[in-house]
Amino acid sequence: MDFMDSVQLADASNNFVYASMVTLFLATILFSVSFAAGRRRPVHASTTASKVLVESSGSVLLELPEKEASLDPGRRSANIGMSLTWLSFGLLLVGVVLRGVWAGRVPWGNMYEFSISSAVGILAVYLIWSTQRDLRWLGLFVTIPTLLTLGLAVTVLYTEAAQLVPALKSYWLVIHVFAAIIGGGAFTVGAATAGLSLISDKGWFKQLPSREKLEGLTHKVIAFSFPIWTFAVVAGAIWAENAWGRYWGWDPKETWAFITWVVFAAYLHARSTAGWKHQKASVIAIVGWLSFLINYFGVNIFVNSLHSYSGM
C-alpha cells in the first residue's frame, strides 16, 4: 500500500470513529430527554397501556399507540435516539473495518482497537436484542458506557496501527477475541439492566420496567453471554497451549478470566437459589462485569502479564 493511501485510510478510520461518537452523543442526549420526560408518566405506563389495548377491540388497538406517540415528546426523542444509535453503530463498524484494512489484519492488535471493537460489541448486542423487544428505555444506559469506552479509546488508548507482535499472529486471535468482545458486550448490557433493577423503585427510575422484568432481562442476556465467555476462555486456552506450551498457567489475564467466569457461574446459580434470585443476583451480575473490566483495563495496563498488548 502506498503512503498516501495509508494516511487517507488512517484518517478515514479515525473520522468514522469520531462521527460515530458524535452521533452516539446525540443519541444519549435524546435518550436523556426521553428519560426526563418519562418521569411524569404514570408508573409502568407502557405495560398498563398495552394490557388495556389487548382487551379492547381491534380498531382502538391500532389507533391508540400512534396517538400516544405523537403526543409524547419523550417517546419521539427515544425513537430518534434509537435511529441515531443504529447510525452510530454503522459508522463505528465502518471505522473498525477501515482500521483493519489500514493495518492489513484483524483490528485487534492493541487496546485502542480492542476498545473500539468492544464498543461495536456492546451496541451490536443491544441493537440486535432491540429488534426482539422494545428496549428504547435501556438506550441511555447502554449509550453512556459505550461513549465512555470510545472516549477512553480515542484519548488515552489511541495507538497508531502497526503490525502484530509475533505472539498475536494466529487465527486464534480472531476466534478468541471475537468471542471475548461479544461476551463482554453482553455482560455490559446485563450490568446495565442489573444496575437498573436495583434502583427501579426510586424516583425517575420508576418509569422503567418493573424490577422482576429487569431481573428477567438480566438473566436472559447473561445466559446468552456466559457460554460465549466460556468459549472465549477455552479458545484462549487452546491458543495458549499452542503458543506457550501450556493451556492454563494462571497468568493474571487467565486468572481474571477465570474469576469472571466463576462470578457469572455464581450468578446463574443464584438465580435458582431461594433468597438469592433478586437483588443479590443483580449485585453478583454487576460484580462479574467489574471483574471483566478489571481483566480488560487493569491487567492490560497495570499488571505484568503475558497478555500486555496494550500498545502503550
Add this chain to the structure above:
Amino acid sequence: MTTTMPPMSQRGFLRWLWRQLTSMKTALILLFLLAIASIPGSILPQRGTNPILVEQWLTDNPTLGPVLDSIGAFDVFGSPWYSAVYILLFISLIGCVLPRLGVHWKAMRSQPPPAPKNLSRMGGTAFEYAGDTQTTIEDARKILEKDRWRTVVGQDPSGVHWVAAEKGYLRETGNLIFHFSLILILVGVAVGGLFGWRGNVIVREGEGFSNTLTQYDAWGGGRLSSADNLPEFSFTLESFDVEFERENSQEGAPRLFEANMVVDRPGVEGSTRHLVEVNEPLVIDSAKVFLVGHGYAPHLIVRDSQGTVVLDDAVVFLPQDGNFTSTGVVKIPDTDPQLGFRGLFLPTSAVDEIRGPHSVFPAPDDVSVFFGAWEGDLGLDNGIPQSIYTLNVDDMTQLGLESLRVGQTWQLPQGAGSIELAGYERWASFQMASDPGKELALVAAILAILGLTLSLFIQRRRVWVKVSQVLEQGSAGTVRVEVAGIAKASGHNATEQVDHIVESLKGKTN
C-alpha cells in the same frame, strides 16, 4: 445457611453435613470463595510463573514477605487453602448432580403428566370447530410429535379426551453434561499434572540440544512422570532471526521471531529442517518444542595475568527490558585469585543521568557492554549451588568499571588479566512440554460448552390439548378444543407453542 440445628446422632449429623455441603447456597458460597481466593494469585508474583519476581518481592518486603510466603501466597493455586475450596466445590457439585442424574433418568422415561382439570386457569386458548373428538385428538398428537414433543393421550373421568405433551428434556441433560464435564476437566488437569513434564533450555546460535534431563536448564515433571523416558530427539539452532518495528509509535515492538532448526530423531532418516515460530511449535511424538524467548550472548575472551586464555565463549545474558538491556555474569574459577565480572549488554547503547547505561532499541545497532570486574573468592567451594546469572561479591574486591565495544579489550588493573568483547550471538529459549491430559481436558471443555448451551437455551415446556364434544343442540359434529401450556423456568412461557398448535389445528380442519 439453614437455621436448623445439626442432629445429635452421628449418622444424623453426617447426613445433615452432606445436605449442607450439597445445597445450592453452599455451592454459591464456595464459588465466591474460589473467586476471592484467586485474586492474590493475580496480584502477587507466583512461583509457578515468575520465581525471580517472587524472590525480588521477598527481598523488598522482609517483614511481610515471609508471612505471606508461609501461607502460600506465592503459590496460591497450589496452596492447601485454595485446593480445599475447589475440592469442596467439586464434592458439592458431585453431591448435587449425582441424585439429579437418577431423577432425570426417570423423567426421561416417564410420560408427560395428564392434563389438569381446568386449562383455562393457565391462560390457554379455546375454540370450536367441526370435527369429531378422535380425529381431532389424533391431529393434535401428530402436530405435536412432528415438533418432537413427547405425547400421551388420555381421557378424563368426565369423558373429555386430552393430549399431554412435554418437551425440553435436553435442558437437564445439558445441565448434567456440563457439570460432569467440569469433573472431567479436573481429571484432565490432574492427569497432566501427574504424568506431564516441562523443561526449559537456552540454546545459542549454532549450538545443539539433545532431549535428556542433563541438557535442560530447568526441568519439572509430575509425580508419576519419568525423566528416563523422554522422547528421543536432538536439534541444532542454525540461526535465529528477529525483526523489530522501526517506524511509528510502536517502535521497538517485535515483528518476527524465527528459529531455524535442524532436527534429528530416531526412525527418521537424516536430518529435517524446521522453522519454529511463536505460534508454530515443533511437534515430536508426545512432546512439543515451543519458542518462548530470545536474547543476546556476547562472545567474551578472558585472559589471566600471564595472558593465557581462560574463557573463550559466548555467554548468555538475560534481557531486562523491552529494549533488551541485558545482564550477565562471568565467573573465572581457575585463576588465583578468582575473577568475576558483571556485565550489562546494550544492543543500542545510550547513557543518561537517571537510567545510567541502557539500551534504546532491541536490535544490535550500536552494541556495547559495560563491565564491572572483581577478584577474590567466588564462593563456589562451599557446596551451595549458585545461579550462573548471579555473582556473589561478598569475598571479592572490585577492580573497576569499563565499557567495551566489539573488538575492544580491557586490561584489568593491577595486571589481573584482560577481557575482550569479540562479538555477540543470539540465543533462543525453548520450552519442551508434554501434557498427556490435555486432550481429555479439551474434549471435556467442548462437552461443557455444549452442555451449557443446551441447558441455557432449551426450555422445558408442557402443553395440553383437550377436546370435548359440544353437546348443545344443532351443533353435532362440533368439538370444543382447549390448548394451554406452561414453561418450567420463571420468566418464560409457552404462548408461542400454544399459538403454533392452535394455528396448525385450525389449518388442518380448514
